[in-house]
Amino acid sequence: MDKNKTKAFIKQMQSVIALIIIFVVASFICVKDGRNRFLDIRNMMNVLRAVSENGIIAIGMTMILILGDIDLSVGSVVGLISTGCAYLMVHSGLGFVPAVVSSILIGGAFGFFNGMCITKLHLQAFIVTLATMNIARGIARFWANGIGIPLAYGNEPGMAPPAFEVLQMRLGGVVPVPAIIFIVLLLFFQLILSKTSFGRQLYAIGGNRQASYLAGINVDRIKVTAFVLCSMLASVAAMIHAAQISQGGPNEGIGYELNAVAACAIGGTSLAGGKGTMIGTLIGAIILGMLDNVLGLKGINSNLQLVVKGFLIIIAVFLQADKVKN
Amino acid sequence: MNEKLLEMKNISKSFGPVLALNDVSIDLYGGEVLALMGENGAGKSTLMNILSGSLQPTSGEIYLNNEKVVMSDPVKARELGIAKIHQELQIVPELNVAENIFLGRWAKKGAGVDFKTMMKESQKYLDMLEIKVKPGTKLKDLRIGDQQLVEIAKALSLNSRIIIMDEPTSAISEKEAERLFTIIRRLRSEGRGIIYITHRMEEIFKIADRLVVLRDGAYIGTVNAADTTKAEIIKMMVGRDMTEQYPKSPTEKGEMALEVKNLTYNAPEGSFRRSLKNISLGVRHGEVLGIAGLAGAGRSEFFECLAGVHHAECTGDVFVDGRKVTIKSPGDAIRAGISFATEDRKGTGLALQRSIGENMSLPLLKKFSTFGFMNTSMEKKEWATQFENLKIKAPSAKTLVSFLSGGNMQKVVLGRWLMTNPKILLLDEPTRGIDVGAKTEIYQLINNLAKAGMAIIVVSSELPEVIGISDRIVTFCEGRLTGEFLQAEATQEKLLQSATAAE
Numbered sequence: 032m033d034k035n036k037t038k039a040f041i042k043q044m045q046s047v048i049a050l051i052i053i054f055v056v057a058s059f060i061c062v063k064d065g066r067n068r069f070l071d072i073r074n075m076m077n078v079l080r081a082v083s084e085n086g087i088i089a090i091g092m093t094m095i096l097i098l099g100d101i102d103l104s105v106g107s108v109v110g111l112i113s114t115g116c117a118y119l120m121v122h123s124g125l126g127f128v129p130a131v132v133s134s135i136l137i138g139g140a141f142g143f144f145n146g147m148c149i150t151k152l153h154l155q156a157f158i159v160t161l162a163t164m165n166i167a168r169g170i171a172r173f174w175a176n177g178i179g180i181p182l183a184y185g186n187e188p189g190m191a192p193p194a195f196e197v198l199q200m201r202l203g204g205v206v207p208v209p210a211i212i213f214i215v216l217l218l219f220f221q222l223i224l225s226k227t228s229f230g231r232q233l234y235a236i237g238g239n240r241q242a243s244y245l246a247g248i249n250v251d252r253i254k255v256t257a258f259v260l261c262s263m264l265a266s267v268a269a270m271i272h273a274a275q276i277s278q279g280g281p282n283e284g285i286g287y288e289l290n291a292v293a294a295c296a297i298g299g300t301s302l303a304g305g306k307g308t309m310i311g312t313l314i315g316a317i318i319l320g321m322l323d324n325v326l327g328l329k330g331i332n333s334n335l336q337l338v339v340k341g342f343l344i345i346i347a348v349f350l351q352a353d354k355v356k357n
Numbered sequence: 358m359n360e361k362l363l364e365m366k367n368i369s370k371s372f373g374p375v376l377a378l379n380d381v382s383i384d385l386y387g388g389e390v391l392a393l394m395g396e397n398g399a400g401k402s403t404l405m406n407i408l409s410g411s412l413q414p415t416s417g418e419i420y421l422n423n424e425k426v427v428m429s430d431p432v433k434a435r436e437l438g439i440a441k442i443h444q445e446l447q448i449v450p451e452l453n454v455a456e457n458i459f460l461g462r463w464a465k466k467g468a469g470v471d472f473k474t475m476m477k478e479s480q481k482y483l484d485m486l487e488i489k490v491k492p493g494t495k496l497k498d499l500r501i502g503d504q505q506l507v508e509i510a511k512a513l514s515l516n517s518r519i520i521i522m523d524e525p526t527s528a529i530s531e532k533e534a535e536r537l538f539t540i541i542r543r544l545r546s547e548g549r550g551i552i553y554i555t556h557r558m559e560e561i562f563k564i565a566d567r568l569v570v571l572r573d574g575a576y577i578g579t580v581n582a583a584d585t586t587k588a589e590i591i592k593m594m595v596g597r598d599m600t601e602q603y604p605k606s607p608t609e610k611g612e613m614a615l616e617v618k619n620l621t622y623n624a625p626e627g628s629f630r631r632s633l634k635n636i637s638l639g640v641r642h643g644e645v646l647g648i649a650g651l652a653g654a655g656r657s658e659f660f661e662c663l664a665g666v667h668h669a670e671c672t673g674d675v676f677v678d679g680r681k682v683t684i685k686s687p688g689d690a691i692r693a694g695i696s697f698a699t700e701d702r703k704g705t706g707l708a709l710q711r712s713i714g715e716n717m718s719l720p721l722l723k724k725f726s727t728f729g730f731m732n733t734s735m736e737k738k739e740w741a742t743q744f745e746n747l748k749i750k751a752p753s754a755k756t757l758v759s760f761l762s763g764g765n766m767q768k769v770v771l772g773r774w775l776m777t778n779p780k781i782l783l784l785d786e787p788t789r790g791i792d793v794g795a796k797t798e799i800y801q802l803i804n805n806l807a808k809a810g811m812a813i814i815v816v817s818s819e820l821p822e823v824i825g826i827s828d829r830i831v832t833f834c835e836g837r838l839t840g841e842f843l844q845a846e847a848t849q850e851k852l853l854q855s856a857t858a859a860e
Contacts, residue, residue: 228726228729228731231715241705247687247692247719248719
């Protein structure tokens with residue numbers, strides 16, 4: 032049994048080891064003209080900022096994957112909510128707090144719809160969210176007439192409230208605000224997973240749905256809650272995204288669902304359900320972000336970057352998989 | 358005696374530092390049924406996996422017809438005439454009987470498949486076994502017993518000389534088992550060799566010629582079935598005397614704990630569940646009520662109805678301690694004092710990837726948490742109580758359930774339900790597939806719980822067991838309650854008769 036523990040520990044640390052390797056390699060290969068462009072604090076913070084959006088979505092995705100489901104609609108929710116919050120601020124004249132709250136509520140309602148279709152209509156999450164992925168994207172484009180809504184900050188009509196600009200600022204000029212939001216949310220949801228009865232129920236349902244049901248757990252309610260939280264988190268990421276590019280665009284967030292799944296998978300969350308941690312997801316998201324950064328610094332063709340990333344995901348998931356049969 | 362078909366010589370197998378098999382030798386002759394006996398973890402499955410090519414031995418040799426062979430993989434083993442019929446059947450439910458029999462070697466006709474020939478060929482093998490199944494029927498539409506026979510037909514079509522059967526009767530009714538034995542006897546008379554693994558002692562004397570007993574990966578001995586007794590086999594298996602297999606002692610019967618009146622359940626069409634008609638019964642505090650019946654008699658459905666699984670399709674009244682209760686979900690049942698341990702530990706009982714403790718706490722998350730946050734010290738105390746109470750063999754409550762043996766898994770399930778402190782405990786096949794030692798512990802536990810005033814209903818397919826542990830036994834047949842016996846008057850013959858007495 033001790034050996035199992037050691038093995039499990041090494042397996043857990045696998046992604047950390049990968050993270051360290053990528054970090055060390057990157058530190059060496061990104062030196063140009065005597066300057067280390069990777070280890071530069073500004074660059075590090077850029078990585079962190081870039082990781083935040085995917086990371087926040089991946090927090091929600093981790094919960095969904097633990098349940099043994101999947102949510103493919105999060106990328107479209109990013110498009111919908113980034114458009115929506117921009118519209119609410121610029122065209123409806125909503126202030127910072129009302130705009131943020133409405134955005135999260137719209138996102139939550141969307142997740143509620145996902146959850147209800149899955150539990151009450153007994154449909155597979157894959158199919159439901161594949162459909163709602165199109166629905167969200169369509170609503171976003173219809174809402175904004177297919178074009179982005181630029182954000183200019185100010186107090187006049189047609190301008191976004193200056194408070195929203197906080198989302199693209201850096202604390203003390205160094206630490207990006209999105210990164211702080213990400214870390215706070217991550218710690219909060221890690222606490223939820225490991226210390227609450229909600230977390231226990233997520234793992235139990237993902238581990239054995241029927242057994243959980245027979246143990247008196249309200250499976251439907253937990254599932255719906257998880258989908259609501261997942262879409263809400265995607266909405267938070269959407270607002271950060273809008274602030275970062277100073278625009279709410281209906282075509283933003285394409286492919287984000289897969290980046291989120293990739294971060295979870297690299298971090299050791301099982302797509303079969305019942306297994307996964309937020310810390311793993313954090314490491315997965317950082318590995319992905321660092322890789323993007325290094326490949327960018329090395330000036331590698333962005334299409335080739337996709338290829339490298341794809342292979343990395345296969346390797347990571349292969350290493351995480353339980354190879355011992357029986 | 359016939360020719361020697363198989364000899365496995367000095368087989369050892371280690372998984373890392375764990376020695377699963379230690380220098381085991383067995384032989385098998387044509388025209389005999391060799392029973393392989395041993396508790397869980399004795400090495401039966403490992404030995405058979407080596408024979409069927411799914412595992413490679415660390416050392417040792419295999420001889421077929423006195424010729425040394427290497428079972429490099431399952432395909433090789435199949436070509437050499439070894440067929441294995443797994444406990445969990447290896448069938449494709451969406452394909453028909455003929456397609457399953459010839460799976461992987463469908464008859465070709467040009468670029469397509471020659472279904473006509475396959476149908477005809479399959480019919481031949483089905484006829485040989487006198488199975489009344491049509492080659493065109495999809496496997497998912499067959500009962501498990503028939504699916505098994507299709508696998509045997511497949512073994513015939515492969516012309517297998519050696520057939521390994523791993524607990525073939527664990528999921529089928531006694532009637533189907535009898536039919537299976539007839540077929541096994543026929544295979545034997547044709548000169549084939551059969552290796553038969555089972556936990557059911559009664560079957561050994563019905564079907565086996567010789568027995569090989571393994572214990573902790575080591576060979577213990579071989580005996581002729583005709584010259585041995587159940588007690589002797591059990592002694593070989595566990596290495597100690599079993600003074601009393603069913604430690605039943607009289608208990609004080611109290612007030613009526615559970616009363617069920619006219620429970621009727623209409624199974625949805627197309628489901629494989631059995632409908633129930635007007636079931637009425639009662640159990641007192643301190644009483645153990647056994648439910649006997651064939652597989653598919655509706656016993657599990659009865660439990661599921663009491664646990665609130667089929668609320669929408671159920672009618673009838675349920676009283677707990679004289680008070681009428683409405684149970685709409687498993688949660689309602691638990692709150693009413695009814696706890697239900699299902700027959701399928703892995704399928705419907707436990708989240709295998711999670712820890713023992715987490716699995717045990719599942720029904721009590723509310724009790725163990727304040728504002729949604731788990732109160733771990735409270736749980737840990739309860740876990741420790743159950744660990745001690747049930748003698749769960751595991752390093753700690755943090756151990757993952759998937760590392761446990763069947764018997765310990767069952768104890769975790771029981772521990773969970775005992776933690777809910779139920780008035781009425783429903784146990785569906787509580788000793789299925791677990792070793793003799795753990796079985797006795799569970800019997801003892803049932804006894805102690807009854808003594809403490811709990812009302813217990815046990816469904817069991819093993820007649821001696823159900824008689825041994827119950828105060829009173831009712832029989833189910835095709836969704837009806839067909840008989841009731843006190844322990845003193847119950848015999849296997851009477852119960853079986855009553856359980857097959859459908860109108």
